[in-house]
Amino acid sequence: MDLESFGRLFTPEGRKALGAAVELAGADPVVAASSLRKGFDAGLVGAALTQAGLRRRAVVKFGVDAAAMYFTPHGLEQATRVEVAEHRAGRLRAGGLVVGDACCGIGGDLIALVRAGCQVDAVDLDPLTVAVARANVEALGLSAAVRVAGAESLDPGAYDVLFADPARRSSSQRTFDPNAYSPTWPVLMEMVSRARAACLKVAPGIPYEFIPAGADVEWVSFRGEVKEAVLWMDSAAVGGFAAEYPAKRFRDSLERHSDSPENPGSEERFGRRATLLPSGDELVATGTQAVVGAVGRYLYEPDGAAVRAHLVGEVAELVGGRLIDPQIAYLTGDTAAASPWVAGYEVLDVMPFSLKRLRAALRERRVGVATIKKRGSAVDVERLRKDLRLSGDNSIVVILTRIGERPTAILATEMAL
Ligand SMILES: C[S@@+](CC[C@H](N)C(=O)[O-])C[C@H]1O[C@@H](n2cnc3c(N)ncnc32)[C@H](O)[C@@H]1O
Incomplete structure (x- = not known):
């Protein structure tokens, strides 16, 4: 889809074509295209069908609004889902704040910010993306300034809050590298250093040493999947950061691991919290450390947001649990505890990991379906699943981990509470 074919969707004929394409959404694509071709030219049919298909896909992220909105495939993929965007924008609900959105995409965050009462000035480098964001603002009856420009062209000092959700490459290796x-x-940090306050949405795996001292960082998960880390920084934090971490440090630090022993106590430089959506449960760092001990009757898997925020000690306190290993984020306990911060399992057996032994144990239990989870294990799960040649009427949870240096398999069932 290019800018011209997108623009045609707003002509009277284009609106008709899109309406007809939406009616046909879900039909066989060839049948839908040939039906539309009776009334519209090929270019318009392509644009309308693409848009109708994207709206269908977008319902997962945007709910009912999707039916009125416009997308590009890439813009939809990169957009923040509505529950997460609204939660974040909710922190700016003070009213009337002027926010600069430095890379607005198709407008997922922009829309939530406007709805939270902010006055938003948004830019994006890509002209088609900007056209789509503008169309969305209008389609939802909102108002915001959206223009084609580089983030660098904004004057961060002109806003109460500078917001940025930078583009990230999708290949997993690079997502963790903020220089990518x-x-x-x-560039972002230089802009932040000129802002009165800033809010940066980043990948949840951001290496800790990139995080400015004094920032308040919130890891957010939605239905158990970690979606983002958000760095909230006010001018005091930003000033401290600029002095402490000149640009060269960013390049050097890429060579090092996020929370390496070279960087002791790095997590104490900034505030850490985790939030579960849609419930809104929140956990804030207290510095509690979990003790380590033998696997007990129950095993708890902390939510990924708490793990990323290094709040496993705090979660252990909530469930009255201990770590099974100092390096592995599995907790264990002897009494059943319910918490939104964990998935709980009742332990059936604990054994040193070996294919032969695990296969025999699952045969004996006549296990036909195994949910295989792992932390701290290099086992290829799909390969293992084939090698286990499961058969039987029962289902089980297999947790692969290591305790000390010992690869371990834990057989369990989901805790019924
Ligand atoms: C992750 S998306 C933003 C998604 C948006 N927050 C949403 O919820 O829809 C990042 C966007 O940044 C834009 N971008 C990348 N580099 C930029 C730059 N230097 N200046 C402005 N925009 C940029 C990309 O075109 C892309 O649309």
């Missing part, structure tokens, strides 16, 4: 963001991390 667009705009890059040094």
Whole structure:
């Protein structure tokens, strides 16, 4: 889809074509296209069908609004889902704040910010993306300034809050490297250093050493999947950061691991919290450390947001649990505890991991369906599943981990509470 074919969707004929394509959404694509071709030219049919298909896909992220909105495939993929965007924008609900959105995409965050009462000035480098964001603002009856420009062209000092959700490359290796963001991390930090306050949405796996001292960082998960880390920074934090971490440090630090022993206590430089959506449960760092002990009757898997926020000690306190290993984020306990922060399992057996032994144990239990989970294990789960040649009427949870240096398999069932 290019800018011209997108623009045609707003002509009277284009609106008709889109309406007809939406009616046909879900039908066989060839049948839908040939039906539409009776009334519209090929270019318009392509644009309308693409848009109708994207709206269908977008319902998962945007709910009822999707039916009125416009998308690009890439813009939809990168957009923040509505529950997460609204939660974040909710922190700016103070009213009338002027926010600069430095890379607005198709407008997922922009819309939530406007609805939270902010006055938003948004830019994006890509002209088609900007056209789509503008169309969305209008389609939802909102108002915001959206224009084609580089983030770098904004004057961060002109806003109460500078917001940025930089583009990230999707290949997993690079997602963790903030220098591969667009705009890059040094550019973002330079902008943040001129802002009165800033809010940066980043990948949940951001290495801790990139996080400015004094920032308040919130890891957010939605239905058990970690979606983002959000760095909230006010000018005091930003000033401290700029002095402490000149741009060169960013390049050097890429070579090092996030929370390496070289960087002791790095997590104490900033505030850490985790939030579960849609419930809104929140956990804030208290510095509690979990003790380590033998696997008990129950095993608890902390939510990924708490793990990323290094709040496993705090979760252990909530469930009265202990770590099975100092390096592995599995907790264990002897009494059943319910918490939104964990998935709980009742332990059936604990054994040193070996294919032969595990296969025999699952045969004996006549297990036909195994949910295989792992932390701290290098086992290839799909390969293992084939090698186990499961057969039987029962189902089980197999947890692969290591305790000390010992690869371990834990057989369990989901805790019924
Ligand atoms: C992750 S998306 C933003 C998604 C948006 N927050 C939403 O919820 O829909 C990042 C966007 O940044 C834009 N971008 C990348 N580099 C940029 C730059 N230097 N200046 C402005 N926009 C940029 C991309 O075109 C892309 O649309």
